[in-house]
Amino acid sequence: MSAPDYPFLKGHGTENDFVLLPDHDGALHGDVDPERVRALCDRRAGIGGDGILRVIRTAAIEAGNGQDAEWFMDYWNSDGSLSEMCGNGIRVFGRHLALEGLVDPTQPVPVATRDGVKALTFAGGAADGEITVDMGAPRVLEDTKVGVSVDGDDRSWPAVHVDMGNPHAVAFIDDLTEAGPLLVAPTHDPAVYPHGVNVEFVVRRGARHVAMRVHERGSGETRSCGTGACAVMVAAALADDAPRDTDYRVDLPGGTLTIRWTHDDRILMSGPAVIVANGTTRL
Numbered sequence: 001m002s003a004p005d006y007p008f009l010k011g012h013g014t015e016n017d018f019v020l021l022p023d024h025d026g027a028l029h030g031d032v033d034p035e036r037v038r039a040l041c042d043r044r045a046g047i048g049g050d051g052i053l054r055v056i057r058t059a060a061i062e063a064g065n066g067q068d069a070e071w072f073m074d075y076w077n078s079d080g081s082l083s084e085m086c087g088n089g090i091r092v093f094g095r096h097l098a099l100e101g102l103v104d105p106t107q108p109v110p111v112a113t114r115d116g117v118k119a120l121t122f123a124g125g126a127a128d129g130e131i132t133v134d135m136g137a138p139r140v141l142e143d144t145k146v147g148v149s150v151d152g153d154d155r156s157w158p159a160v161h162v163d164m165g166n167p168h169a170v171a172f173i174d175d176l177t178e179a180g181p182l183l184v185a186p187t188h189d190p191a192v193y194p195h196g197v198n199v200e201f202v203v204r205r206g207a208r209h210v211a212m213r214v215h216e217r218g219s220g221e222t223r224s225c226g227t228g229a230c231a232v233m234v235a236a237a238l239a240d241d242a243p244r245d246t247d248y249r250v251d252l253p254g255g256t257l258t259i260r261w262t263h264d265d266r267i268l269m270s271g272p273a274v275i276v277a278n279g280t281t282r283l
């Protein structure tokens with residue numbers, strides 16, 4: 001008997017790339033488990049991606065319990081671990097729902113996640129324009145420290161601890177190359193981050209304009225991280241004593257995101273989201 005063919009799509013948001021698994025009622029794909037996630041995300045033996053977005057109805061997944069949204073973003077990192085939230089992923093997820101006619105892009109679209117419901121607003125139609133996500137309120141916690149080792153030289157920096165539903169450590173540095181190749185996770189205080197942390201390295205580019213690199217928990221260095229860009233904006237706005245409702249431009253290796261911290265303490269993240277392929281997989 002041949003292996004079943006499962007439907008998948010591939011998409012990205014500022015080159016943070018994902019394999020989408022449409023599994024609307026939780027019955028089509030069988031188990032989505034860490035081993036399968038790693039196989040699908042493998043860039044040589046699989047389809048390749050920084051993570052998996054299972055597209056499932058909130059009613060069909062326990063993590064969706066009590067959330068008021070039809071669709072649940074079941075996000076997995078490429079190493080098979082779960083995360084509470086993915087800022088680029090949720091825009092790609094929304095683009096897919098809109099393209100398939102599963103939601104109405106002329107209205108705000110609620111999407112349930114492990115960090116609660118987020119609302120998506122589409123600037124263009126289903127297929128075009130940026131998508132803005134209301135990411136909710138950031139939590140700024142006590143400062144901490146991160147470090148890397150570059151050619152045997154140990155470097156460390158103070159870091160701002162920002163929780164965007166998932167954990168972040170934001171370090172301001174002088175030059176983005178200072179952080180080295182980021183092939184392994186930067187050192188951090190395990191007492192502060194018992195479940196690991198996403199680490200952002202940031203430089204100033206101008207007024208309300210920064211650039212960053214990120215080492216993501218569970219995925220390694222990626223071309224972009226939406227929650228990371230939000231954490232960076234919060235750290236920069238605090239350092240600048242910026243008034244609320246000011247837009248920051250955040251440049252990442254894979255593109256640009258615009259982030260606003262509103263007067264009512266919400267973070268709005270705007271950026272592109274693209275579906276590039278669909279097909280079937282035996283994985």
Ligand SMILES: N[C@@H](CCC[C@H](N)C(=O)O)C(=O)O
Pocket residue numbers: 016077082083084085086087088089166167198216217218219222224225226227228
């Ligand atoms: N790339 C994502 C964040 C994905 C989750 C992260 N690696 C974690 O483990 O918290 C984004 O765009 O926010």
